[in-house]
Amino acid sequence: MKRVTLPLKQKYFLPVEAEIMRIFDALIYRPLLETTKRNNEYGNAIDPVGEAIRSGDLFIDGGVIKGNFNARLSKRIRDLGGKISKRAGGYVLGPDKIPVEWRFAQTVADQRYQDLAAAMIQTLDNIQVESIDLLPDTKAKYTQSIEWMNNDFQRAVQSITIAPTLTQASVDMLASEWALNLDLYIKNWTAENILKLRQDIAQNTFAGRRSADLVKTIMDNRQVGKHKATFLARQETSLLMSKFHEGRYRDIGSTGYIWDGADDERERQDHRDLNGKQFSWDSPPVTNRKTGARNHPGEDYGCRCVPIALIP
Numbered sequence: 001m002k003r004v005t006l007p008l009k010q011k012y013f014l015p016v017e018a019e020i021m022r023i024f025d026a027l028i029y030r031p032l033l034e035t036t037k038r039n040n041e042y043g044n045a046i047d048p049v050g051e052a053i054r055s056g057d058l059f060i061d062g063g064v065i066k067g068n069f070n071a072r073l074s075k076r077i078r079d080l081g082g083k084i085s086k087r088a089g090g091y092v093l094g095p096d097k098i099p100v101e102w103r104f105a106q107t108v109a110d111q112r113y114q115d116l117a118a119a120m121i122q123t124l125d126n127i128q129v130e131s132i133d134l135l136p137d138t139k140a141k142y143t144q145s146i147e148w149m150n151n152d153f154q155r156a157v158q159s160i161t162i163a164p165t166l167t168q169a170s171v172d173m174l175a176s177e178w179a180l181n182l183d184l185y186i187k188n189w190t191a192e193n194i195l196k197l198r199q200d201i202a203q204n205t206f207a208g209r210r211s212a213d214l215v216k217t218i219m220d221n222r223q224v225g226k227h228k229a230t231f232l233a234r235q236e237t238s239l240l241m242s243k244f245h246e247g248r249y250r251d252i253g254s255t256g257y258i259w260d261g262a263d264d265e266r267e268r269q270d271h272r273d274l275n276g277k278q279f280s281w282d283s284p285p286v287t288n289r290k291t292g293a294r295n296h297p298g299e300d301y302g303c304r305c306v307p308i309a310l311i312p
Contacts, residue, residue, distance in 0.1 A: 001310045001311065001312060002160050002310075002311045002312075003258070003308050003309065003310060003311070004156050004157055004160065004249075004308070004309045004311060005260060005306055005307065005308040005309065006149075006152055006153060006156055006241075006245060006306065007306055008234075008237065008238050008241055008298065008304070008306070009148075009152070011145075011148060012145045012148060012149060012237050012241065013145070013233040013234050013236075013237035013238075014233070015141040015144065015145065016138065016141050016142065016145065016182070016233040016236070016237060017229050017230050017232075017233035017234070019137060019138050019141050020138075020182075020186060020228075020229035020232055020233055021225070021226055021229040023132060023186060023190075024190070024222070024225045024226075024228075024229060025222075027127060027129075027131065027132065027190060028124075028127065028190065028193065028194065028197070028225070029218060029221075029222045029225070031123050031127070032120055032123055032124070032197075032218050033215075033218060035116070035119045035120050035123045036116065036120070036211075036214070036215055036218070038119070047076070047099070047101055047102070048072055048073055048076055049065070049073055049076050049077060049102055050099075050101045050102050050104075050105040051105070052067070052068075052073055053102055053105040053106050053109055054105045054108050054109050054112075055109075056109055056112075056113070056210050056211040056212055058073065059106065059109065059210055060098060060102065060103070060106045061089075061090070062095060063092060063093055063094040063095040063096075063097075063098065064085070064088045064089065064090045064091065064092050064093070065077055065082065065090050065091045065093060065098075066089050066090035067090070067210075069091075074091070077091045077093065078091070080093060080097060080099070081093060081094075081097055109210075109211075112211065113205075113210065113211050113214075114205065116211055116214060117201055117202075117204070117205040117214060120201050120214065121198055121201055121202065124194050124197055124198050124201075125198075127190075127194055129187050129190050129191045129194070130187075132183060132186055132187055132190065133183070138179050138182065138183065139175050139176065139179045142174075142175040142178045142179055142240075143171055143172070143175045145237060145240075146171050146174050146175060146178075146240075146244065147171065149241055149244055149245070150166050150171075150244075150248070153245065153248050157252060157311070160252075160311055161252050161253070161311065163248065163251060163252050164251045164252075166248070174240070174244065178236065178240050181236060182232060182236045185232055185236070186232065189228055189232075193221070193224075193225065196221070197217070197218075197221055200217050200221070201214060201217065204217060231302075235301070235302065238298045238299075238303065238304070239298065239299055241298060242296055242297060242298035242299045242307075243299075245307070245309070246281055246296060246307075249281070249307075249309040249311070250281060252311060253311060253312050254281070254309045254310055254311050254312075255280060255281060255282075255310070256278055256279055256280045256281060256309075256310050257278070257279060257281070257296075257297075257307035257308055257309045257310055258276060258277065258278050258279075258307070258308040258310065259271075259274040259275055259276065259277050259278075259279060259285070259297055259305060259307065259308075260275065260276075260297065260305060260306050260307065260308050261274065261275035261276075261305045262304040262305055263275065266304075267304070267305075270286070270287055270288055270289055271287060271300070271303065271305055274287070274305075275305075278310070279296075281296070284296045284299070287299075287300045287303070288300070
């Protein structure tokens with residue numbers, strides 16, 4: 001018996017990951033950041049501290065000036081009697097010593113913050129999750145990945161046997177099924193994430209946070225979206241590759257394989273126990289003793305194992 005193994009390569013899923021992130025940006029993050037830009041206009045104040053308060057770099061908390069200071073701003077506040085206090089988290093000036101124009105600047109900044117939060121929530125409310133169907137070019141990315149998998153498969157087995165030709169119709173069918181499954185996951189996560197962002201923005205507003213905090217909320221959430229794009233792309237590509245290779249191995253007469261584990265600290269014990277054992281394509285092993293779930297390598301949640309196909 002001859003043996004063939006084909007690992008999950010980054011080139012299979014990186015284009016898909018980039019496409020998922022493009023969808024998230026187009027649907028969620030770009031509209032929110034555009035809303036931020038539209039609501040970030042304010043008039044210049046003659047006083048540098050007043051200007052900084054209007055822009056959100058500084059803010060008044062009782063009798064304390066807080067925020068991001070530079071030498072010019074610090075000097076202006078000290079000239080009015082302000083004393084830096086680590087405990088207070090800024091310059092203590094006292095409510096009765098804060099100039100009227102600074103208070104007015106804070107009123108403008110507070111209103112601008114409320115307007116920005118309301119505009120962001122409105123932007124989220126206007127997002128149509130179903131419009132994801134109009135955005136992705138995922139099928140083209142899936143088709144390319146399938147062709148790469150097939151080319152690697154052909155090269156791996158060419159010294160062993162002649163593999164049947166994979167028709168374009170088969171490639172299109174696989175790509176369509178892949179797109180259908182992945183788009184559903186994208187829609188579900190997008191809908192859940194919109195609700196979470198809306199809740200976070202409303203909570204920030206209730207807590208009296210600053211405009212910069214709203215922008216940070218968006219960027220932090222985008223990082224979560226990037227991690228999700230990576231996970232979805234890798235997970236679904238791994239599942240597709242497992243199904244694809246099973247079919248191609250069967251085409252050349254393989255009836256089974258040896259389980260090849262990831263062999264690191266991240267590998268779950270149920271999968272570690274399968275490493276090196278032989279199984280039939282017709283009878284996948286139990287990969288989760290608690291649930292009794294059965295899977296071939298790469299099919300289970302987050303599985304990085306691969307089959308070593310046995311070819312007569």
